[in-house]
Amino acid sequence: MNQIFRHKRWLLLLLPLIVLVNFSFYSRPADDDYFEITKNLDIFGKMYREVHSFYVDDIEPTEFMRTGINAMLKSLDPYTNYISASEIEDYRFMSTGQYGGIGAVIGKVNDRVVITEPYAGYPAVKAGLIAGDEIIQIDAEKISKENVKTLNVRNLLRGQPKTKVTLKIRRDGSPEPFDVEVERADIKIPNVPYQGMIDDKVGYISLTGFTSGASKEVKAAIENLKKDNPGLKGIVLDLRGNPGGLLYEAIDISNLFVPQGEKIVETRGKSEGTLKTYSARNNPVDQNIPLAVLINRRSASASEIVSGVMQDLDRGVIVGQRSFGKGLVQTTRPLSFNSQIKVTTAKYYTPSGRCIQAIDYSHRNEDGSVGKIADSLQKSFSTAAGRTVKDGGGIQPDIEVEIPDYHTVTQELMRQSLVFDFATRYRVKHESIASSRDFKVTDAVYNEFVAFCKEKDFKFETKTEKEFARLKELMEEEKYADALGAELAAIETKISAEKAADLMDFKDEISNFLQTEIVKRYYYRSGETEASFDIDPDILAARKVLENGEQYKKLLSGN
Structure with missing residues (x-):
């Protein structure tokens, strides 16, 4: 035991030297910066040693260091992160979309661990899970209510392909x-989960x-649509909810619609290697077909590169809501012991010269907020046709x-998972329903849902009720x-009478x-997509502009 303690003491004594030696090999900043960095690394190493040696309670070294690293990086931006060796697999999944598992999205619904979406064609579906x-x-x-919040279900389900896992399932009706x-199998999440025709045009x-291969998937989707549908007159590219990913995939996807040699994006950072201009390297698949790109507040990073390129080059009409605003580029660099750091190294600029970064992390308020x-x-910048962006x-x-x-009432039905549970x-x-495009919620189905809500004792509080309760309290205080x-x-x-009728009054949106x-339960994600074509406001707006050639040209010309 004493021998182990002596080894740990020597390790802690050597820590500042190890850190300084490593730093001197890998970095050569300006003299003033070098002095400040070496001084602070020395202070940090000695502080770490002193706290670990003399703090009243035992300290777990890795967790303690991780807390310090996370706090330090958090002061920069949310995207600069330390990736430990144990987290490398998750990071690879973010880059490749590939992992070993059962092929299903698992969620926590009202303290229950539930399969929320099995992927068609993968082990969960083949085993009969729904x-x-x-x-x-x-x-x-x-799994119990006591451990459901801390249990890492994902890690329990993932594993090497061809290994087996046994699940005990509780199913409604059983x-x-x-x-x-x-x-388990090798699961590859497609970047393009659906391609098809909204209508005949x-x-x-x-x-x-x-993730890796996204541009090939989009290219194949465009080619398939053109080959199988001679009457194709326009394409909707849906980037809503797409958080981004690999920069080169965004460049190659943009290239599918714009001519070879066209400037796609520029990155500018502090170091010389980050100053780069990326242009279209290949011939496009189609640079003329009318294009509508859907975005929303959760479209970020690479999604904003693609939509920004289409807008700046007047190549397509952008439809939806303002995007997230992430104009920062991250680079992954190796560290010791198989760990890595993902660090923000540059900002990106669309062809017009604009950076769409919405939050200024370099200038914080006094309280540290941004x-x-x-x-x-x-x-203001100008597109190729002179439009202002x-x-x-x-x-x-x-x-x-x-x-x-x-x-x-609709929000509460979704929040309390009653729509999910009824489906x-x-x-x-x-056992079966009509096709994804033909299935409709009839009066009989809806009445069945209303009865289900009563069975589940559905209760909710409206905004009116909340404000009315405050009014009553105020009137009590003021003696009215x-x-x-x-x-x-x-x-x-x-109010109570009106509220009782809400389930019927808002029947259409529910x-x-x-x-x-319901359609998603039978036809998976592709069915869910097709079922939304006639009710999704963004898709309806995109269809409308693509089917109106005059409006489409007018929007892109800026007249």
Whole structure:
């Protein structure tokens, strides 16, 4: 024991020297910076040794160091991260979209671990698992309310291909839980989960990621749409909810629509190696077909490069809501012991010369918080056709579509997972349904849903009720409640009566959610996509502009 302690003491004594030696080999900043860095590394190493040696309680060295590293990097931006050796596999998945597992999205629904989306053609579906199945045990590991928040279910389900995992499943409609053995496989999440025709003239491509091979998938999707549909007159490229990914995939995807040699993006950073201009390297698949690109507030990074290129070069119409505004480029660099650091090394600039980064991390408020770049500080740039676009706030769509303002009853039905749970029961009770494009929520189906909500004792509080409760409290404080008691009671009764009718009054918007969720149980993600074609406001707006040639040309010309 004493020998181990002596080794640990020597390691702690050597830590500052090791850090300094490593730094001297790998970095040669200016003299002043070098002195400050070496001085502070020396202080840090000695502080770490002193705290570890003399703090009253035992300290786990790795966790303690990780806390310091995370806090240090957090002061820069949310995208500069330390990746330990144990996290490398997760990072690779983010880059490749590939992992070993059962092929299903697992979520926590009301303290239950539930399969929320099995991937068509993968082990979970082949083993007979369906969305809504509750996992109550994984091999020998039981899942309970006590451990559901801390248990790493994902790691338990993942593993080497061809290994097996046994799940104990509780399913609505089954009297007893049952075991399902699943053989893990190599899972590759496609960047293009769906391609198809919205109608006989407009094609649709859903692009959900920019992992390795994304550009090849988009290219194949365009070629397939053109080959199989001679009447194709336009394409909708859906980047909504796409958080980005690999820079070169964004460049190559942009190249599919613009001529060889066209400037795509420029990166500018502090070091010489970050100053680069990237141009289209190949001939496009189609540089003329009308294009509508869908974006929203969760479209970021590589998604904004593609949409920014299409806008700056007047190659396509941007539809939806303003994008996230991430104009920063990260580079991964190796560290000791198989760890890595993902560090922000540059900002990117679209062909017009603008950077769409929305948050200025380099200038923080006194409390350390950051704010978005003010509209008054945004600069104007010009597209190829002379249209005005601005920097510093994401990509502003050419056609802005308002986000639907769903009623409280609809929001609560979704939040409490009643739409999800009803779709689970519906799938168990009905072996099949009409095609994804033809299925509709009939009055009979909706009445069944209303009965389901009553069975589950669905309760919610409207904004009106919350404000009315505050009003009553205020009137009590100011002694008006007694004089207006009868009027308050009458208003409360009227609110309750109106609220009781909400399930029927907002039937249309609730039915839309029911429709897509039920269809998804039978036809998976592709079915969900097709079921949305006639009810999705962004898709409807994109179809409209693509089918109106005059409006499309007018928007892109700026006239």
